[in-house]
Amino acid sequence: MGRTDRRAVLQGMGSLAALGLGGSAGWARDRARQTGRKLGYAVVGLGYYATQQIMPQFRNCEFAKLTALVSGTPEKLARYGAEYDIPRTHRYDYQSYDRMSANPDIDIVYVVLPNAMHAEYTVRAAQAGKHVLCEKPMATSSAECRMMIAACREAGKKLMIGYRSRFEPYNRLAIDLARSGHVGPSRVITAQHGFPISPDQWRLDRDMAGGGSLMDIGIYSLNAARYLTGEEPTYISAVESTDRSDPRFREVEDRIDWEMLFPSGVLASCVSSYSSPHNAYRVTGTQGWIDLEPATQYSGQAMRVSKGGTIEPRSPVEPGKNQFVGQLDHLAECVVTEREPIVPGEEGLRDLVAIEAIYRSAREGRRVAVAAV
Amino acid sequence: MGRTDRRAVLQGMGSLAALGLGGSAGWARDRARQTGRKLGYAVVGLGYYATQQIMPQFRNCEFAKLTALVSGTPEKLARYGAEYDIPRTHRYDYQSYDRMSANPDIDIVYVVLPNAMHAEYTVRAAQAGKHVLCEKPMATSSAECRMMIAACREAGKKLMIGYRSRFEPYNRLAIDLARSGHVGPSRVITAQHGFPISPDQWRLDRDMAGGGSLMDIGIYSLNAARYLTGEEPTYISAVESTDRSDPRFREVEDRIDWEMLFPSGVLASCVSSYSSPHNAYRVTGTQGWIDLEPATQYSGQAMRVSKGGTIEPRSPVEPGKNQFVGQLDHLAECVVTEREPIVPGEEGLRDLVAIEAIYRSAREGRRVAVAAV
Structure with missing residues (x-):
């Protein structure tokens, strides 16, 4: 060679x-x-x-x-x-x-x-x-x-x-920084995804979509918490808020927020919405945080890192391939x-298993254990 | 005159x-x-x-x-x-x-x-x-x-x-903007408060403090969600994560995160931590968001408002009295x-009633209704 x-x-x-x-x-x-x-x-x-x-x-x-x-x-x-x-x-x-x-x-x-x-x-x-x-x-x-x-x-x-997002350079950098303990061991993840959805589309049809904002956009909050930790949630506690008089939400949920506990003790606090704009996540460790906003859009990602009392923008060393x-x-x-x-x-399956736990928790008003896949 | x-x-x-x-x-x-x-x-x-x-x-x-x-x-x-x-x-x-x-x-x-x-x-x-x-x-x-x-x-x-914080000019502006619908009717509130606590102080003594991070710093997330909506929570769903082998947390909780549903349908997703730094909140309406970070520190508050596709810093018109x-x-x-x-x-009482509901929800693993005061 x-x-x-x-x-x-x-x-x-x-x-x-x-x-x-x-x-x-x-x-x-x-x-x-x-x-x-x-x-x-x-x-x-x-x-x-x-x-x-x-x-x-x-x-x-x-x-x-x-x-x-x-x-x-x-x-x-x-x-x-x-x-x-x-x-x-x-x-x-x-x-x-x-x-x-x-x-x-x-x-x-x-x-x-x-x-x-x-x-x-x-x-x-x-x-x-x-x-x-x-x-x-x-x-x-x-x-x-x-x-x-x-x-x-x-x-x-x-x-x-x-x-x-797993091929998007800022998200890859966030994974590297979070998992390598750049701001100390991770303690809390917050992730929000949502947009005000327009009426009359298949995403609002339960038979076609299988659910509302969680299936479509909230899944980014869920998946991010999983890839930022590299862990699977132990249990989930969720709350839904949907105005059923809004014609968009006759069949599917608008907002559903949930907490997820991971085996390392990380708590993830996640937001999913079909009536308000969100596209961000943050991993907070013992010494600071890594913040992506926008986090998972088609383009335009931006990262800020807080460490040692200063907040600074950060970019991947190489731009890398488009996601x-x-x-x-x-x-x-x-x-x-x-x-x-x-x-x-199996990655898609794990999200669906968690999604089913989120829906069940919101429906039954109790914490739900997530089955191992 | x-x-x-x-x-x-x-x-x-x-x-x-x-x-x-x-x-x-x-x-x-x-x-x-x-x-x-x-x-x-x-x-x-x-x-x-x-x-x-x-x-x-x-x-x-x-x-x-x-x-x-x-x-x-x-x-x-x-x-x-x-x-x-x-x-x-x-x-x-x-x-x-x-x-x-x-x-x-x-x-x-x-x-x-x-x-x-x-x-x-x-x-x-x-x-x-x-x-x-x-x-x-x-x-x-x-x-x-x-x-x-x-x-x-x-x-x-x-x-x-x-x-x-109710006397702090940025928080007062946030209340005005949120309640007047500056970014549309409020849909989601996220609030995070926490800091890595030093060992050996009364805050870690259950008898003196009455609880852990929630009593001391998480209460800011709770109170902010209440003053930003002007409403009282209907029910609460909470999850705790505490490493009991950490000598700081023998008696009180480290992290406790919770969801709160308000009568208008607003969902608040709140974080409280004694092992990671947080001081921020955001009100997201149908058309954008109002973000404060730092939100409730002794000084240094900063606001950004996202509306119509642009994100801009914002300050109170008058600096106003120190909080x-x-x-x-x-x-x-x-x-x-x-x-x-x-x-x-009565304002303090309402927070304590909600705090008791948060602790109970985390302990019992179920959604807890908040009693009217």
Whole structure:
């Protein structure tokens, strides 16, 4: 191995180590690079998130490319098919979906459908012999999550959940700082996520969404508390507040806040809202705090660190890949290098188990233990 | 009434209106000014807070002066008596305390003792014919609070609790902005208060303190949620986390976090900690938020307001009186003008009722309704 190659491998190791992939991953990334082939993604569900946030990012990917589209709306298939140069043979609807099995240009299916459809289209993708990237929340129940994990395992295919913040440089830095005790051992986490939701959309339909703000945006508070500690909650205590006379909230909850106790003793105080704007979290240790606001937006993250009596802004040393690109590339790399994604199906399952505990606690007015996964 | 007098009265009205005293208070303040006499305070308990924070502020007061001292430590009486020019006849210990009844230079007794002593020394002060300003928490139980209120009422004396933040200009501005719907109707309040406590002090002694971080510092989160909404909580759900192997926490709790639901539907998510630094609150409405950090420190408050997509710092139009001065003057004014303080004994009682609900919820692992006071 020449001097330049070795440096490239070491850089790759450093970068993957930051993703939590461990030391030998540099070699793996190197191998992925050497294959010279980008893996092909089929994007399923051509709504705002898919078409405006995800699809434009493929052009910046190192290991992933967009090769197919799935939609129930012919006009969308025509429009985005033309825009992204996807041949008619690579455009599917929900009836022809399973015929993707015969298309060798599709390696990975990215499920960006309403929550209630995640399970079915993940299972069908696995059965069609494709790896799956599925948006969060992984499904509308932990039972569905288990079914999805089993289906992918049976098919010998990888399953990853779209926790993009785990690929976002400020969030990665926050994880590093929090877990390394930069402000002392963590004691309290506060996390707030919410926005005033517009009426008339599937997110307000219980059958489609599986729940309200918690399923859609509060899950960021939950997931952040879990990735900032690296622990699973022991028990949860939640309170809901929903104005049922507001036409948006006939079927799903507006606000739901909860406390989570972690095995190390960390207490997380989390907010989820469909009627007020929130996007922030803070890890407070014995000696100070690490604050991200905005924390999990598509862009614009900012960090402040309070330590030794001074508050200072902080940025990642390297800007790093855009979170959408990082996510798309990660699963492609994992497929090529035969590694598990850092956010596999089990990660989605753990959030759903906690979400079910949060709902149950709010409903029953008591503390609820969280089952181990 | 001349033009200048009228202007002075109107200014007084504006200033008192901001304290929540209503329109006719300008006349009252004017009358207080005209008496030309400052009311005399006896400070009881010469610890750090009394000697370093409160006593130096009398020199800036308009209606209050320091006329007597009470301490069990003769050296302290000698030292501070000399420093503040308090004659020997106006220095008391806990045996001679009741003889203050014969001293016409004492109008108000300010109880700055450990929590467990508040009830006894408030009752004895009222029985000695003095008005009382008592530090928060008002007592170690709601039963004690009721006794204190009854004793002062029976003696025909005023009772005020030392909620200094209600006299602090940034907090007053936050109340105005939140309650007037500056960022839309309030939906979520988050409030965090805490500090890493040093070992070996009365605050860690359950008999003296009545509890841990919640009694001492978490009460600021509780009180803020109440004054920012102007409402009383309906029910409370709390979780505690204390490392009992930490020698500081053999008797009292470290962290206790809780959710509070208010009648308007506002959810408050509150943090209290004796092992990590926190001093902030935020009111989030449908259109933005009002953030104070630091929120309730002795000084240095800072506000940011997020509205219409921009975040901007904000300050009170007038700097206003220092919170300690405002508090000392307020009770003196109330005595002269025969008005009720904005933070009477009932305010302290309501906090204690909520504190008892928080402890009970954490202990029993269930949501607890808060009794109306």
